[in-house]
Amino acid sequence: MKMTKVPYKINLSEEEIPKYYYNLRADMIEKPEPLLNPATREEMTKSELEKVFCSELVDQELDNSNKFIPIPEEIRELYKIYRPSPMIRAYNLEKKLETPAKIYYKFEGNNTSGSHKLNSAIAQIYYAKKQGLKKVTTETGAGQWGTALAIACSLFDMELEVFMVKSSYEQKPFRKNIMKVFGGNVTPSPSDTTKVGREILKINPNTSGSLGCAISEAVEVASMDPNSRYVLGSVLNQVVLHQSIIGLESKIALEKYGEYPDIVIGCAGGGSNLGGLMAPFVGENIKGGRSSRIIAVEPSSCPSLTRGKYIYDYCDTGKITPLAKMYTLGSGFIPAANHSGGLRYHGMSPIISKLYHDGYMEAKSYTQSSVFEAAILFAKSETILPAPESAHAIKAAIDEALKCKESKEEKTILFGLTGTGYFDMLAYESYLEGTMIDHVPTDEELNLANLSEI
Amino acid sequence: MKMTKVPYKINLSEEEIPKYYYNLRADMIEKPEPLLNPATREEMTKSELEKVFCSELVDQELDNSNKFIPIPEEIRELYKIYRPSPMIRAYNLEKKLETPAKIYYKFEGNNTSGSHKLNSAIAQIYYAKKQGLKKVTTETGAGQWGTALAIACSLFDMELEVFMVKSSYEQKPFRKNIMKVFGGNVTPSPSDTTKVGREILKINPNTSGSLGCAISEAVEVASMDPNSRYVLGSVLNQVVLHQSIIGLESKIALEKYGEYPDIVIGCAGGGSNLGGLMAPFVGENIKGGRSSRIIAVEPSSCPSLTRGKYIYDYCDTGKITPLAKMYTLGSGFIPAANHSGGLRYHGMSPIISKLYHDGYMEAKSYTQSSVFEAAILFAKSETILPAPESAHAIKAAIDEALKCKESKEEKTILFGLTGTGYFDMLAYESYLEGTMIDHVPTDEELNLANLSEI
The missing domain is CATH 3.40.50.1100 (Rossmann fold)
Structure with missing residues (x-):
């Protein structure tokens, strides 16, 4: 006999926030296939990936064996806010x-x-800050990821450059504004601030942009500055x-x-x-x-x-x-x-x-x-x-x-x-x-x- | 010595949701002044107020002595959702x-x-439903109250007519849409659906409306139908x-x-x-x-x-x-x-x-x-x-x-x-x-x- 009716909301206490991320790959019998370098078709190495992503995140990206990855206390403290x-x-x-x-x-x-995007944004910006980086770049379409990242960057006092697909930038002004409230720089993509953006605009000055183009611009900006890295919200x-x-x-x-x-x-x-x-x-x-x-x-x-x-x-x-x-x-x-x-x-x-x-x-x-x-x-x-x-x-x-x-x-x-x-x-x-x-x-x-x- | 650090969020359990509303007036040494009938300057009576508001809410409006008003179990159940x-x-x-x-x-x-408006919206619609009413009317400016009421009406399957100040209706289309998602009817005010609205439009066809006018329309519609009452979100x-x-x-x-x-x-x-x-x-x-x-x-x-x-x-x-x-x-x-x-x-x-x-x-x-x-x-x-x-x-x-x-x-x-x-x-x-x-x-x-x- 059930003694307690299950409540509408099951709220855990802050102490019950997990202390470890669970790395499902460690338990998978066959592991997901590795990322390949398109030029060589070799597995992407740690040092290749570190040009784009910060080091500790690269370790996590490549780790198929450690089942539990400790969540740093600083991240758990910020998780407690929400x-x-x-x-x-x-x-x-x-x-x-x-x-x-x-x-x-x-x-x-x-x-x-x-959305749930803030969970990863806080983690990624924590590791970026720990590495001494000053700035991250990203792209956003609908805007949830860009917003989450703007919030995380404001918590860690990290500079943020978001390339927002131009059609979204124009159709969703509220999303753009919310990122600006949290201190993020938002640039409609394609823009004339990057080489790839200028090339695209030269060919098609009236394009409304695409996620693919926004990614290219964000990666370009990150790669120009040793204190910058690119961050991604999924996949x-x-x-x-x-x-x-x-x-x-x-x-x-x-x-x-x-x-x-x-x-x-x-x-x-x-x-x-x-x-x-x-x-x-x-x-x-x-x-x-x-x-x-x-x-x-x-x-x-x-x-x-x-x-x-x-x-x-x-x-x-x-x-x-x-x-x-x-x-x-x-x-x-x-x-x-x-x-x-x-x-x-x-x-x-x-x-x-x-x-x-x-x-x-x-x-x-x-x-x-x-x-x-x-x-x-x-x-x-x-x-x-x-x-x-x-x-x-x-x-x-x-x-x-x-x-x-x-x-x-x-x-x-x-x-x-x-x-x-x-x-x-x-x-x-x-x-x-x-x-x-x-x-x-x-x-x-x-x-x-x-x-x-x- | 403090043993426990106060957590970021203090979440009560659903069982801790109060079982009584607290009627501060019962503890006030001097009571707030009563509502007056503008024609007679006499105190508004229960029966006068019942033409506009549902009976149990009129009792609450006039009650300066009962310190604790029980919150009906049905209301507490709905409160548990949020x-x-x-x-x-x-x-x-x-x-x-x-x-x-x-x-x-x-x-x-x-x-x-x-916003907090849902707390009163659920209560007001519960009492309206209990009285056998079919419909409520209200006005909304910024839109929080209208949205709260639309949600409450959808929970109780109650018809809702919201008169929304025309300037807000046009400037805040999202607010209007969210009320419609929950099944509320939203009319820009002034409208030609009421006598008072038509009179105002005759004098000033291009008016962008006002809260005062929206209230007048909402009250008129409620008063035309014995199964309708007017509801209000503050004051x-x-x-x-x-x-x-x-x-x-x-x-x-x-x-x-x-x-x-x-x-x-x-x-x-x-x-x-x-x-x-x-x-x-x-x-x-x-x-x-x-x-x-x-x-x-x-x-x-x-x-x-x-x-x-x-x-x-x-x-x-x-x-x-x-x-x-x-x-x-x-x-x-x-x-x-x-x-x-x-x-x-x-x-x-x-x-x-x-x-x-x-x-x-x-x-x-x-x-x-x-x-x-x-x-x-x-x-x-x-x-x-x-x-x-x-x-x-x-x-x-x-x-x-x-x-x-x-x-x-x-x-x-x-x-x-x-x-x-x-x-x-x-x-x-x-x-x-x-x-x-x-x-x-x-x-x-x-x-x-x-x-x-x-």
Whole structure:
């Protein structure tokens, strides 16, 4: 007999913030494939990577064997400002769905970056500061990563240069302003402040920019200054490592009430949120302990896992990065306009790609209209306005809960609510007014038959 | 010797959510003056008020004697979705200020309404539903109250009609959309859907509207339908009563760590946040228990407490409401444009007005530039982007902390961080670009010499 009703929110104490990041790679039987130098096709070495990333992050990037990486006390102190994040039982949503399933969500949106991105931003800037660096550069599309980084840089008094895709810079002035509040310099990309930017502008003066171009500009600026490094908010092993804090806290919170997820669901763009949320649960699966189904959810318009190829490819459109073995639609793939900017990425974290390839995970995709329908049902039940990215996980969780209703199974479903949708109101408006367009690329459009390993 | 360091966030459990609202009026030695019928100058009766407000809320409005009003279990269940709200120790801000003062803030912004307004919205809609009503109407300016009400109505499946000041409707499309996501109907005011709206449009077809006009339209629509009532998000006794949950939780949280505030600070527009935050602390002051200084903070451009008169006046610009005895700048006073929309009110809650008049409180005012400077210092230290309204309290808290630095006193300062500034980025931009205008009305502009009791 259960003595205690599970509360709506399971809040851990600050002392329960994990003291170690969990490095899932150490437990993986087959490791994710290494990054390659595109010129030589040799494994990227520590010294090559240190030209772009700070040293301790390179160690983390390459570390496939140490299971627990200590979280420095300074990082834990800053996490305490907004963590542990709440684990919430969606009682109202369950009631509305009339499902016997128990639905939990780990809510990462209660900080000013509006998403889980702050977890890795704080870690990356801590290590950069420790190394004596003065400045970091990055690119941002939708703006969550840039905002998280601006907050982290303001905490460590680190200079920040953000190259923001010009179309986003113009369409999302609020995002730009919020980064400026925290002291970040924001430059619309392409710009005339870099060599690569000037070249692009010469060829196409009216371009609205792309993430690939913004990456190229950010890397160029970082590489010109020995006190600068480039930082990235997803895809990389180090980012998935930092985000493991989401999964670790989730596991502790659920265990407190004797719960364990039968299903773990996360939206997947570059993979940072899902990689972090699922890490300890996948670890259990691998070790043959308790077992969970793991589901990655992506937009139908950018179906890297569900329809892409598992090959070596560039991480960026500009082809200046190392090669990663991952599920990809090709580095030249430009997804149709979609309001989930955070999920418009041609590839996928090598860790998630490897696990998916080896059968440890499932993946599914949804059109954006179906995702927004789920988002609104969720908002009206749970009072939180979700980010469109996060709503992909909501949609999958609702579908699984409805299956439980049919099969009369009391499964425990955990999904990651990565962020809030306050800066996505135009997207909601488009859905409410019935003008939202769902694009599912045809096989001809994807043209994967011609996509071969780089 | 202190054994336990006070954590960054003091999270209460859901079981610690208060079971009673605290009715400060019961402990006040002299009670706030009653609402008067402007035609007769008689006290508004229960039956008169029930034409506009639902019955149980009228009881609460008129109740000067019952100290504890039970919070119905259904309301407490809904509070559990987002409450208790965190009490946060501003360690980083203290460090930046190099102050010996201990600064705490009660953060009410972690819900989709972005402010404390949801506390009263849920209560008001619960009582409306219980009475069998089908619909409520209200007005909104900046939009927090309308959003909170839309969320509450979606939880109770109650129809909602919001009259939104036309200038806000056009300038803040995101706010309008968020209300629509939760199912609220939003009409720009003045509109041709009401008699009063049509009359105003006939005289001035190009008017951008006013809060006074929006109130008139909302009241008209409510009064046309026996299943409708009008609801209001501030000023009224009932609203201050519901918001007492802020102060009650604050007191419990601080007591857990042996803390008691020497100073309690809140921004004050209509008074709902400050009235709720300070209630139990003022109660102690009155009873001669522990003692706190209470400080109300308002914009220099709308200085109702610091420069207004304590007289009977209309609560609205349209002069259709009962008269309230309060500090007022006159119901015809139109404050200069200011980015703190929630503080642009000519009057003040009768409870706060009475306490201020009787010397239980202090009040101060700040220009908006000085408030935004404080907001940015706070954001960079504490990672939270505050609403401009809330930043008034931040500014006063910083000033008090700096006084402590000078006097080397380790005072405990508590302020209310009522909400977040995600929808106020244009205001931040204006500050950062140096185009913000500070307006402090001259005595001639206020023209209080000619303001006499209605």
